[in-house]
Amino acid sequence: MPVKVQDLVNEDASLVSRRCWSDQYVYELEKKGIFGKAWLFLGHESQIRNPGDFVQAYMCETPIILARGSDGKVHANVNSCTHRGLPVCRADHGNAKRFVCPYHSWSYTVEGDLVTIPQESEVCNKPDKSQLGLKKVPRVESWRGLIFGSFDEEIIPLEDYLGDMRFYLDAFLDRFPGGIEFMGAPHRWVLNANWKLPVENQLGDVNHGAFLHAAIIPREAQALIEELGYSVVTAPGHGATFRLMPEDSPIDDVAWGMEGMGGMFGGDEVQNYLRDLQAGAAQRVGDIRSRMKGLTYGVYPNLSFLWSNTSFKVSHPRGPGKVEYWSWAVVPADAPDPIKKIMRTNYSSFFGPGGMLEQEDSEVWVQQFLGSNIDFADDHPYFYGLGLGEEKPHAQLPGLVSVTANEFYARHFFARWRDELQAVEGQL
């Protein structure tokens, strides 16, 4: 008997079953109800500036080629040959005119159209190549350079999907006159964990910081988060946490980038660059957002943005108990190269597969899966009730707002998750 979705998450989502994290049937429902329908992050326009540029991406477990076509437009196709299913692209990124399948050399344009079937000349009935291109991701849209794709042709426009999350994303993205740039290929690593825990960790869970990471993060830093911190849910599954710095804060306390290893030890050139950016921030994003010093963001279902260490991350499921986690260092696109090189260490010192904080996070994500996969404890679902009902609207900040210890970000995520699984429950 498969589990029933209504038994997994209770009405107010304050109780979440262990099976949400470990059950194969639940995972199949997630594929159908969430990953088959939502807007999923594919990449950033800075990665594919020129015609023929491409990067790899994933939509759940489905490999995607994200490319800039010769028409200058962004194309997303499933990386699987129409003939026998092999990936037609094996490189992480590059520039190509054609993707060629290794098996029989069927070749495709970067837009995904089938160009040649070498064996065709030997048969009488020629296949209709116009019908045999790579499977296109039916909807591809981008906002502020962030490219998303969806397998649901009927999905609402990306801007509506992001909704008020744009207000918070822009507090960062719109600070930089030249926009942002993703540096290099993503760091990608495989963990025996469920994909939702990295998501939850970045969606609003800043309160593990001083505890899990106590060996690195001093208690005083957490006290400041508790004093100045806000947690916001703009729509179920989208969330932002940040500190709203007082108006009279010294510029070095407010400026983006100062609190990372690169900012702290990068020298005058880097610090003056960051001060200049901050000095122009109010004009670009307004007073209140110029005082926002972000912590973590989440965009439903599996995109995260770690503002404080300036990294975009995607949690790609590989089954209920396995995740391929991707992350990129992000820098202002028009920063001088030496500054970009220093600023990327704001990310890599603490995060990514070699990061000092991430090693603790990876550890607990793996351990949480072990706890979620045990028997005889289903009458003890996980408690998600901290701060239940305490979130409220705010005069200046869109969405529901509360203290960072309130777990409403996760309750909203799981309420949406439950409803989306329930909607497809009879269809597997």
Next chain:
Amino acid sequence: MTQQSIETSPEEQRALERFYFHEARLLDARQYQDWLALVSEDIQYLMPSRTNLMVDNRQRGSQDMISVERELEDADSMGCPIREETYIHLMVRVERAYKMNSWSENPPARTRRLVGNIELMAQDGETLNVLSNFHLYYARPGSEDCVYSGQRRDQLVPDGDESFSLHRREVIMDYADIVYPTLGLLF
């Protein structure tokens, strides 16, 4: 890197081995403070990221097409190395290991590393450019065992005490997908 290593006398080669075996033993015995004493305060500790690139048509048939170097996003690149660290980073990592709330080290991993293929590749004044390979077995309660494999490209300077101090280390990890619990160890 097609050139042969510099010819060393048995004593010179033995001095390098002695340093590396000592270093390996300190790390496997978790004597991290003692290890840090081998490290120069101006150290650069680097780990390039490793990527899968397309064959460049212009390089077809040439050695460059399959070179290791082209796969590396290193400190000079505009990509993103996995680690670009200073003495401060290493100091924090070492101090971390002695704290009971360093949960990814608690309980600590049992490691055993073999260091070999030690080659002196160049000498620039006092600075020795030395290559070595390592295999590191890693077992930790609650985690899957794994083997790390890689090459270290070091710059050593004699410390006047029959040993060396480490001024630069670039760790080239051999991975396709990163399936390790962390690449944050002291390699």
